[in-house]
Amino acid sequence: MTLKLGVPSKGRLMEKTFDWFAQHGIRLSRSASDREYAGVVDGIEGVALVLLSAGEMPRELAQGRIHFGVTGTDLIEEKLPLWEQQVEPVRTLGFGFADLVLAVPKAWVDVDTLEDLDAVAASFRQTHDMRLRIATKYHRLVREYLRHGGVADYALVDSQGATEGTVANETAEAIADISSSGETLRANHLKVLSDGPILRSQATLWRSRVAETDDAERATASKLLNALAAD
Amino acid sequence: MTLRAKALARAAELRAGFEAAGALPVETPILQPADILLDLYGEDIRARAYVTSDALRGEQMLRPDFTVPVVQMHMAHGAEPARYTYAGEVFRRQEHDPSRANEYIQVGYEVFDRAAPAAADAEVFSRLTAAVAPLNLRAATGDIGVLMAAVRGLKTSQARKTALLRHIWRPRRFKGLLERYAGRVPPSKEREALIAGETPQTDAPLTGKRRQAEIDARIARLREDAQTDPLSGTEVALLEALLSVRETMPYALAQLRDLAVDLPSIAAAVEGISKRAEALAARGVDVDHLPFETSYGRTSMEYYDGFVFGLYSPDRPDLPPIATGGRYDALTRRLGQGAEIPAVGGVLRPDLILQLEGAA
Numbered sequence: 001m002t003l004k005l006g007v008p009s010k011g012r013l014m015e016k017t018f019d020w021f022a023q024h025g026i027r028l029s030r031s032a033s034d035r036e037y038a039g040v041v042d043g044i045e046g047v048a049l050v051l052l053s054a055g056e057m058p059r060e061l062a063q064g065r066i067h068f069g070v071t072g073t074d075l076i077e078e079k080l081p082l083w084e085q086q087v088e089p090v091r092t093l094g095f096g097f098a099d100l101v102l103a104v105p106k107a108w109v110d111v112d113t114l115e116d117l118d119a120v121a122a123s124f125r126q127t128h129d130m131r132l133r134i135a136t137k138y139h140r141l142v143r144e145y146l147r148h149g150g151v152a153d154y155a156l157v158d159s160q161g162a163t164e165g166t167v168a169n170e171t172a173e174a175i176a177d178i179s180s181s182g183e184t185l186r187a188n189h190l191k192v193l194s195d196g197p198i199l200r201s202q203a204t205l206w207r208s209r210v211a212e213t214d215d216a217e218r219a220t221a222s223k224l225l226n227a228l229a230a231d
Numbered sequence: 232m233t234l235r236a237k238a239l240a241r242a243a244e245l246r247a248g249f250e251a252a253g254a255l256p257v258e259t260p261i262l263q264p265a266d267i268l269l270d271l272y273g274e275d276i277r278a279r280a281y282v283t284s285d286a287l288r289g290e291q292m293l294r295p296d297f298t299v300p301v302v303q304m305h306m307a308h309g310a311e312p313a314r315y316t317y318a319g320e321v322f323r324r325q326e327h328d329p330s331r332a333n334e335y336i337q338v339g340y341e342v343f344d345r346a347a348p349a350a351a352d353a354e355v356f357s358r359l360t361a362a363v364a365p366l367n368l369r370a371a372t373g374d375i376g377v378l379m380a381a382v383r384g385l386k387t388s389q390a391r392k393t394a395l396l397r398h399i400w401r402p403r404r405f406k407g408l409l410e411r412y413a414g415r416v417p418p419s420k421e422r423e424a425l426i427a428g429e430t431p432q433t434d435a436p437l438t439g440k441r442r443q444a445e446i447d448a449r450i451a452r453l454r455e456d457a458q459t460d461p462l463s464g465t466e467v468a469l470l471e472a473l474l475s476v477r478e479t480m481p482y483a484l485a486q487l488r489d490l491a492v493d494l495p496s497i498a499a500a501v502e503g504i505s506k507r508a509e510a511l512a513a514r515g516v517d518v519d520h521l522p523f524e525t526s527y528g529r530t531s532m533e534y535y536d537g538f539v540f541g542l543y544s545p546d547r548p549d550l551p552p553i554a555t556g557g558r559y560d561a562l563t564r565r566l567g568q569g570a571e572i573p574a575v576g577g578v579l580r581p582d583l584i585l586q587l588e589g590a591a
Contacts, residue, residue, distance in 0.1 A: 081326040106435035110449045112421050115407065120441070120449065122397060127445060131273070140326070143278055150404025152273050152397065168438040189435040194419075 006069030009051035046220040064211035074201035096203030103190040135159035135172035164188040241581040242318040249316035259300035265290035293322035312344035341576030353510035373527030377500040384496020414461030483523035
């Protein structure tokens with residue numbers, strides 16, 4: 001049957017993924033109608049293009065509904081606790097670089113490290129009778145990072161967008177979000193803690209370890225991998 | 232019978248045994264208000280408990296253990312002293328190990344008694360061990376109280392002691408703080424400058440709920456802390472020696488008594504361990520071969536603040552502990568809104584007991 005390749009369905013991530021595959025002799029394109037989420041693959045037989053939101057890619061790979069898929073390391077690790085058993089990274093694509101960082105108001109001149117944040121969380125809780133709030137959509141990654149770092153007395157609050165604005169709006173005291181250039185952070189008067197990012201992410205081609213594969217698909221997969229192996 | 236039916240049947244037997252020993256059977260709701268558990272355990276509990284919600288009651292958690300609801304029930308309308316037993320499902324999220332159950336049955340035995348803590352500790356430990364005696368489990372014991380006493384007795388500022396006590400259950404952060412307070416980790420350039428009096432200028436406006444006064448107060452505390460003498464190498468070495476005590480009870484007690492000569496603050500806690508050993512022996516526990524480890528229970532048992540114990544299968548090290556328990560006086564203080572009562576308890580896992588019996 002056909003090998004299913006998942007690619008982000010819109011925006012720069014889709015365009016750059018198309019470019020990257022084109023450099024390896026595989027032309028991906030959306031079908032004629034711009035509204036239809038279907039695609040065309042030229043340059044290799046037996047591969048079907050599945051256009052998906054980047055956020056759904058981890059689940060589709062983990063459930064084996066697609067054989068290959070392009071998405072960021074951040075989404076894979078956030079959504080798949082056992083990702084190493086479910087997917088394997090095939091190639092990093094060299095774009096979509098972004099770090100998941102923890103940031104606090106720049107005016108907190110007494111806070112540079114995770115250790116400072118922990119100390120501030122303790123006194124914040126005493127002063128305000130509430131735990132220090134960190135806005136994020138990466139709940140699992142942030143919680144594991146803070147547990148590992150020995151931070152207590154904080155609360156995660158969900159923020160699915162405009163996360164940098166939550167501090168000024170007083171719905172959070174700190175944030176954890178993806179930042180590529182740091183410009184949004186600066187514009188919102190936030191600074192990154194010096195301990196280093198929670199995670200470094202980039203667009204990556206993943207292979208599902210669980211998708212059922214017949215002989216024809218296996219042959220197509222090795223052809224695809226050969227084509228993509230060249231730099 | 233299915234494994235679940237067998238586990239329920241075994242749970243009922245175990246509970247009946249505890250009832251026969253004088254415990255009052257109690258039931259608690261499965262859905263617990265999330266805010267109390269979050270206040271106690273912090274955000275980490277979300278990684279271990281299932282959270283659900285409705286528009287009326289807000290966030291609720293599927294009972295991750297019985298201790299909190301049983302303590303609340305006792306504090307609200309319990310007579311003293313009290314012994315309780317219960318059996319029912321608890322629910323634990325599993326994100327790392329798919330072989331661990333996310334729903335299983337616990338049978339518990341809890342003692343609320345002001346009179347004789349050593350005897351109550353021994354009572355809980357021996358009742359639980361007796362219930363699984365044929366399985367020849369390996370016991371692990373420890374005492375969080377002795378470490379807390381040592382920290383309280385350090386020759387340093389109250390602020391440093393408070394910070395260390397707050398992280399007793401986070402050994403990595405605890406060690407990091409200890410090294411900083413011992414002067415083994417130099418402060419960063421930024422921190423040195425801040426302490427030296429150069430308050431960094433920033434053009435950024437202060438946003439968010441943390442006010443300037445709080446920032447100023449922390450800078451003042453950091454400057455004050457910089458004036459605090461480092462912990463002496465001797466004190467740190469003693470604390471490290473205390474943390475590495477791992478012996479059978481008689482030898483552990485000998486080591487702890489030696490340490491208490493230089494760390495007089497632990498003397499009372501060590502005396503408590505000795506009294507407990509006597510109480511255990513009086514109940515027929517083979518104390519001469521009972522392991523004691525000062526660091527036991529520091530990573531997984533965060534509300535325990537005295538005696539801690541676990542029972543493990545020597546043949547199946549892959550299994551979680553078959554029984555766990557300990558003393559949680561501070562928890563009753565936090566849930567009791569001013570009231571408090573010394574409490575100790577433990578739980579058994581009938582599903583694991585059946586697995587081990589099946590394998591035997």
